[in-house]
Amino acid sequence: MTTFNFSLSKRASTATSSVIREILKVTERPDVISFAGGLPSPEGFPVEKLRQAYDTVMSNHPKVALQYGPTEGYRPLREWVVSDFKARGVDITVDNVLVVSGSQQALDLIGKLFIDEGSKVVLESPSYLGAIQSFNQFGPTYAAVPTDELGLVPEGLTDEIAKDARFLYALPNFQNPTGRTLNLERRIALVKRCAELNLPLIEDDPYGELRFEGEALPGLFALSQQYGGTVIRMGSFSKVLAPGMRIGFVIAPEAIIAKMVQLKQATDLHTASITQMAVYEAVKDGFLTEHLPKVRELYKRQCGYMLEALEENFKGIDVTWTHPSGGMFLWLTFNESINTTELLPRAVDEQKVAYVPGQPFYPLADKPVTNNLRLSFVTVPEDKIRTGIANLAKLFK
Amino acid sequence: MTTFNFSLSKRASTATSSVIREILKVTERPDVISFAGGLPSPEGFPVEKLRQAYDTVMSNHPKVALQYGPTEGYRPLREWVVSDFKARGVDITVDNVLVVSGSQQALDLIGKLFIDEGSKVVLESPSYLGAIQSFNQFGPTYAAVPTDELGLVPEGLTDEIAKDARFLYALPNFQNPTGRTLNLERRIALVKRCAELNLPLIEDDPYGELRFEGEALPGLFALSQQYGGTVIRMGSFSKVLAPGMRIGFVIAPEAIIAKMVQLKQATDLHTASITQMAVYEAVKDGFLTEHLPKVRELYKRQCGYMLEALEENFKGIDVTWTHPSGGMFLWLTFNESINTTELLPRAVDEQKVAYVPGQPFYPLADKPVTNNLRLSFVTVPEDKIRTGIANLAKLFK
Incomplete structure (x- = not known):
């Protein structure tokens, strides 16, 4: 020491x-x-797709790629996220999307957005270690919502656990560390319960696209459009393209995104322009x-x-x-x-x-x-x- | 609202x-x-140098470039920073270097490292607005050290101003916003004064390489090796290569770097591997x-x-x-x-x-x-x- x-x-x-x-x-x-x-x-x-994507960006738009960019992110990439979610029936606009430097940065911004010294944060037990480390930076106390072999138990989110809590953080798909997936019934119950409690729900979904069995289930953000409440959804290109690019995104109500943009500006100004453009170039024509x-x-x-x-x-x-x-x-x-x-x-x-x-x-x-x-x-x-x-x-x- | x-x-x-x-x-x-x-x-x-750099990285080391990497940064890039500083007579090793996602992230990490709610921070008056915004995230109070037409006045750093302060943040070269440069005499006086006060000195130097008149002066970190004290130096590739890549670095005593690595891990895991490798590829053979x-x-x-x-x-x-x-x-x-x-x-x-x-x-x-x-x-x-x-x-x- x-x-x-x-x-x-x-x-x-x-x-x-x-x-x-x-x-x-x-x-x-x-x-x-x-x-x-x-x-x-x-x-x-x-590899080859991304090599080409960088080359295309640097050949066609080098001065945008190498210059400072807007804190919200590269607009065509944000628009791509919008269209990708619209295709799944999620109704969002570009003002609901913030590009971040990997999902870990989204966790840091969530911590900055919600946590004062001593604030209560509700986690699944167990939960993702990287999230706990990130939130720890801001001095929270934790309450745990119980889990069973089907994942988080919505009825376990008692009034006492939720009281004065700033948010609940959950990974509904193939959770880290357990690999468990929350079924539709529990997703709906969780969204409804959080809406009832005015408790913001953070949906971390880095692995959602890596489903290799069964049918995809609607996400918590999507369900909040039907059942109410405030859901902030974190997504990432780390598992669908490559983590070494450090590109993720946040989907949330516009007023939340506006606050997160202010915080991100103070945190790292913006995520690298060239990398965002290369991701966009790689995914824009349906490559995924x-x-x-x-x-x-x-x-x-x-x-x-x-x-x-x-x-x-x-x-x-x-x-x-x-x-x-x-x-x-x-x-x-x-x-x-x-x-x-x-x-x-x-x-x-x-x-x-x-x-x-x-x-x-x-x-x-x-x-x-x-x-x-x-x-x-x-x-x-x-x-x-x-x-x-x-x-x-x-x-x- | x-x-x-x-x-x-x-x-x-x-x-x-x-x-x-x-x-x-x-x-x-x-x-x-x-x-x-x-x-x-x-x-x-x-543009052409960087286009080639990305292409070389993606052709030769794609699986390293696209994978998660160490929080400290890409080792060859850190070693390049070491050799670059050694060439100017600054004695550091790779353990004194942390790669960050642009200088703005270094400010965020400095804030995380030092500032609790209510901590005192000393700034030049005027100082860089982006730094003030970044530090504001952690709830400091400010004290101001006076400046004149030659920049920061070291004698103005009174015991009262320094009392219980966590650090002093200064831009010695072509300061933002004033464009003023601290002369050698004042640099030495400032480093000595901070050493005497046990006051960490943050040296922000994004523009140092953009000197177009007169001789380069030794930096505060370099002077601290002679005159003592703790200096944390922030550098950036934004102004010498391109800001859209968001690559900067911090040079500091090893124990400080170790703490900053822990904080950076919780903040964004690491800076994009591919971007660090492209910067290294561009600068490694003396291109600058x-x-x-x-x-x-x-x-x-x-x-x-x-x-x-x-x-x-x-x-x-x-x-x-x-x-x-x-x-x-x-x-x-x-x-x-x-x-x-x-x-x-x-x-x-x-x-x-x-x-x-x-x-x-x-x-x-x-x-x-x-x-x-x-x-x-x-x-x-x-x-x-x-x-x-x-x-x-x-x-x-």
């Missing part, structure tokens, strides 16, 4: 290196099979409708390998796991005597396999839950999935 | 649309000659040593046109202006009866010319200073500079 001869902010003084970060370091060791990453598969990157089925097929295959390997190797171990219909993650639940945080060093050292322990995904630090772990099925090749899962099983036997 | 049926954070409730933003809207009117922008000249963008002289020559010429036009047209008006030796801006000071904020609508409507009034650059809102204005000399062509300045003079006659 470094000490300074001057004062830092409270947030900086209490910030610690993240668990995910430390784990990602481990996963760089070539002898370790890592299911810990949250990285999409580079096999799914449309040919590209996404390939990514979905790849992820479905990968998920299948891991489920098979779990069936084969985890017989006789007291454990259940989720069967995601999309996304990137599986979630294992052991009996409560197991502590996956404590076991991680042994998994890495003895079995040469890495996972993310479940504990940091739980927002209430005073009630630690230690018997879960998260596995990513997307980047590891089939043979290593089988070896890695077999090795992991040895640890729990 | 929109009202919501839920609560926003204090920062969001009090945020208002920025003066700069409203002005930039005006400048989009084709009939207005705008000296209000802070945009670098697109004539200086190395051939490119920058052209930009400096262009800016020098532009500055000359404006100074000539001011001499010609502002005779007989009670006004002084700065003679910058680099950067983008000139600063006019009228007698105290003039209110440039009130005159702006008339400038635009009657004279078809736009400037930025000086008032919002002053950090102490309770002591408004209204008799200054800022002019950018870089983007307007020579004939329009002459017409615009002649029209502006009519307003003040």
